[in-house]
Amino acid sequence: MVLHHSPARRRTRAAVIAAATTLGLLLAGCGGSGFDDTGGAASPDGGSGAKELQVLIGSSGQAETTAVTQAAQAWGTSAGTEVSVTAASDLNQQLSQGFASSQPPDVFYVGSDVVASYAANGSLAAYGADLPGSDDFYPNLRSAFTVDGTFYCAPKDFSTLALIVDEKAWTAAGLTDADVPTTWDQLATVAGRLTSGDRTGLVTSSEYQRLGAFMAEAGGSLVTDGKATADSAQNVEALRYVKSLLSAGSMKFAADVGAGDGTEALGTGKAAMTIEGNWAVGGIASSYPDLQYRVLELPAGPAGKGTLSFTNCWGIAADSKAQDQAEALVASLTSTDQQLAFTEAFGVMPSVASAADGFRQQFPAQAAFLAGADYAKTVPNEAGVSDVVKDLNAQLEGLAAGDPAEILGSTQTNLEAALKG
Amino acid sequence: MSRDVAIPATTPAAAGTPPTTRPRSPHGRRQARAGWVFTAPALLLVLLFVGLPVVMAVWVSVSGWRGRGSPFASGVPFVGLDNYRTLLAGGGLATQDLGTALRNNSWYVVLVVPLQTVVALLLAVAVNRRTLRGRGFFRTAFYFPSVTSSVAIVVVFLFLFSASGAVNQVIGVLGIDGPNWFADPRGVLHVLLGGLGGGEAPGALAEHGFIGISWWEWLAGPSVAMSALIMLAVFTTSGTFMLLFLAGLQNISAEVEEAALVDGASSFQRLRYVTVPMLRPVLFTVLTLGLVGTWQVFDQIYAGTQGGPAKTTITPAYLSYTSSFVDQRWGQGAAIAFILFAIIVVLTLVQRAVLRGDRT
Structure with a gap:
């Protein structure tokens, strides 16, 4: 039997070898055309103006896409460069594909939580300090995009957290301007008085990105000077305070009242107050246009005022073949006038101090967000920290029944491991 | 994939040629070749879009590739089973x-x-x-x-x-x-146990665990x-x-x-x-x-x-x-x-x- 079949087998083997060879050739072909295409990277300064700049943005909506496209194309016309702006459907994934293929978009949004991992694998060009007027960015925003002492990319805009209050509920509870909470005790009292029926005094998401403001007010943070300080006495005190509000029933997490986030809880009348960033303004305008609200600074904690700030930057790819042009585009997009134009178009807060007055004039009601810029802390940006924060968020969902010290203790362990790696 | 490979080998038999003469007959040989030719496009596609990515993924799983450029570039280090070790025993x-x-x-x-x-x-x-x-x-x-x-x-x-x-x-x-x-x-099981009055983790289950989480967590349902x-x-x-x-x-x-x-x-x-x-x-x-x-x-x-x-x-x-x-x-x-x-x-x-x- 074996003898009978052997010629056929040999033929099969030959065919398999042939197929494998073909595959090998294909592989080599791929390698040649895509993966090892380093010819362009060696000369980053294309300079001639013939190259088209690709801009990839994680847009909040049509208004932002239109405004960015118009601004980029206006710059392109004056600089003699083609610019195409694309709104990503999944920014991180599309960027990853670009980096892996060595043909990333030239300019793109980068969140402060991923800047360290992109910097670590060498995908980001560190141009921040070269930018004219880089001193004009708020210091805490610069630090959000500084990895190992290098200022990588220019902050695009930012927002801080503030207390947003439903005016009607406020008046209905018999509260006046004199009752605006400036301390934790006052916040507890006000939240208690605003709680009635289906309405909870204070509703916010359970994540660190909101509750971290209380840690800042208590004087704590997750990372201090590169060291893990998650289980500090200040942080424990902050979570104990939040837990006391939860136990009193004057505060609830958004998910527990069936809302997606604080804005939804406020808009649907399930909350009288929430802690959100200035993106809530746009959300309220589009979903709950009838809601009358005011924005207050967060009350001070034992260590004074505190809040968190969130920001994106304009990343430039290290593999971009037109880095000079990309930098010129970013300089134009972050200029004071252009940022004020973006503010008008889609309500973001300018990342440069020189635009602060313009913002206050345009949006006097949002002054509290801007006031936070002076004392805000950013979410730590070290590589691996975003995973720890995710884990912390998972635990914070159970804060009402959990032990603050225990939650922060396990976070401290994870954080130490992440900062070491 | 193995099924695709098997098709050309069985095609001649399916054509009804006596098995003993099949390998030697020029007719059968032609048929076998025709089988390969007909399956080649599908085979190539499978190798290109299934086989090749699997090979690449095997390499990535034992490399320190960070997502920039080709995983096969010269600067990408081989880290052995480090990734598996971090995941399973880290x-x-x-x-x-x-x-x-x-x-x-x-x-x-x-x-x-x-x-x-x-x-x-x-x-x-x-x-x-x-x-x-x-x-x-x-x-x-x-x-x-x-x-x-x-x-x-x-x-x-x-x-x-x-x-x-x-x-x-x-x-x-x-x-x-x-x-x-x-x-x-x-x-769900914790909730049911809690309903029966036994919501606390027994020490033995809470202290020992498997792949990073305690047995009590495994049994949470x-x-x-x-x-x-x-x-x-x-x-x-x-x-x-x-x-x-x-x-x-x-x-x-x-x-x-x-x-x-x-x-x-x-x-x-x-x-x-x-x-x-x-x-x-x-x-x-x-x-x-x-x-x-x-x-x-x-x-x-x-x-x-x-x-x-x-x-x-x-x-x-x-x-x-x-x-x-x-x-x-x-x-x-x-x-x-x-x-x-x-x-x-x-x-x-x-x-x-x-x-x-x-x-x-």
């Missing part, structure tokens, strides 16, 4: 996450596979009845969830199972205060949120498998059924001792497809819960995605995918052995 967050994902997915598989198989079988038997009026309508209705986009179904379920959603309204009528499904991270996803999976896939069972049922001749009827078997006995044994090959297919599909659950997580609440719906497939695309730890992401692959292969083999050994 004890850090990566290990805890993998343990949690495996815990979640195990409960999902343990509940979804038997439930969907039983439901699919019962549906198939029901719509196979000759006496049932409007059989076509019911077959279409039960099959409908399978042809609907799973993302659309996830979105509908998110609304149905919201805190004040339809499900809670209905069970509210019965006087039960429904949970806030997709925001409730409590394990699916979270309330995961339970909603389990119902969703049973709802969507039962129709598909009903169709497979239906095809099997229609192969069983009416005489067999009649013979059992004449012997005085009740309808349950006919199902248990006649229908199910005759459906064994279909049953094997359904269980295997179910097992493979449930271990790879991704779309419902990605579109629905993003792993929350409290990580109780992260699955290995979703974890592999986030490790790679979000955290830029491609090595670990690929390693998770291969760990998942190993689990699926082992469980499928075990299941095959069990079903075969069961044969009487």
Whole structure:
């Protein structure tokens, strides 16, 4: 039997070898055309103006896409460069594909939580300090995009957290301007008085990105000077305070009242107050246009005022073949006038101090967000920290029944491991 | 893939040439060559889009590639089994996450596979009845969830199972205060134990563990949120498998059924001792497809819960995605995918052995 079949087998083997060879050739072909295409990277300064700049943005909506496209194309016309702006459907994934293929978009949004991992694998060009007027960015925003002492990319805009209050509920509870909470005790009292029926005094998401403001007010943070300080006495005190509000029933997490986030809880009348960033303004305008609200600074904690700030930057790819042009585009997009134009178009807060007055004039009601810029802390940006924060968020969902010290203790362990790696 | 390779070898035999002369006959040789030629395009596509990526993923899982440029570039270090070690024995967050994902997915598989198989079988038997009026309508209705986009179904379920959603309204009528499904991270078994007054973790279970999480956590059961996803999976896939069972049922001749009827078997006995044994090959297919599909659950997580609440719906497939695309730890992401692959292969083999050994 074996003898009978052997010629056929040999033929099969030959065919398999042939197929494998073909595959090998294909592989080599791929390698040649895509993966090892380093010819362009060696000369980053294309300079001639013939190259088209690709801009990839994680847009909040049509208004932002239109405004960015118009601004980029206006710059392109004056600089003699083609610019195409694309709104990503999944920014991180599309960027990853670009980096892996060595043909990333030239300019793109980068969140402060991923800047360290992109910097670590060498995908980001560190141009921040070269930018004219880089001193004009708020210091805490610069630090959000500084990895190992290098200022990588220019902050695009930012927002801080503030207390947003439903005016009607406020008046209905018999509260006046004199009752605006400036301390934790006052916040507890006000939240208690605003709680009635289906309405909870204070509703916010359970994540660190909101509750971290209380840690800042208590004087704590997750990372201090590169060291893990998650289980500090200040942080424990902050979570104990939040837990006391939860136990009193004057505060609830958004998910527990069936809302997606604080804005939804406020808009649907399930909350009288929430802690959100200035993106809530746009959300309220589009979903709950009838809601009358005011924005207050967060009350001070034992260590004074505190809040968190969130920001994106304009990343430039290290593999971009037109880095000079990309930098010129970013300089134009972050200029004071252009940022004020973006503010008008889609309500973001300018990342440069020189635009602060313009913002206050345009949006006097949002002054509290801007006031936070002076004392805000950013979410730590070290590589691996975003995973720890995710884990912390998972635990914070159970804060009402959990032990603050225990939650922060396990976070401290994870954080130490992440900062070491 | 192996099936594609096998086709050219069997083609000549299928043509009816006597097997002894087949290898030597020029006719057979020509046919074998023709077979290769005809399968070559498909074979190439499979090698290019399945074989090659698998090889690349194997390399990525043992490399320190960080996602920039080609993983085969000269600067990418070989790190051996470091990624696997970090995941399985590192004890850090990566290990805890993998343990949690495996815990979640195990409960999902343990509940979804038997439930969907039983439901699919019962549906198939029901719509196979000759006496049932409007059989076509019911077959279409039960099959409908399978042809609907799973993302659309996830979105509908998110609304149905919201805190004040339809499900809670209905069970509210019965006087039960429904949970806030997709925001409730409590394990179902923990909740039941708590109801019986035993909510605290026994020391032995809390102190020892496996892959980064304690035995007490392993025994938590699916979270309330995961339970909603389990119902969703049973709802969507039962129709598909009903169709497979239906095809099997229609192969069983009416005489067999009649013979059992004449012997005085009740309808349950006919199902248990006649229908199910005759459906064994279909049953094997359904269980295997179910097992493979449930271990790879991704779309419902990605579109629905993003792993929350409290990580109780992260699955290995979703974890592999986030490790790679979000955290830029491609090595670990690929390693998770291969760990998942190993689990699926082992469980499928075990299941095959069990079903075969069961044969009487």
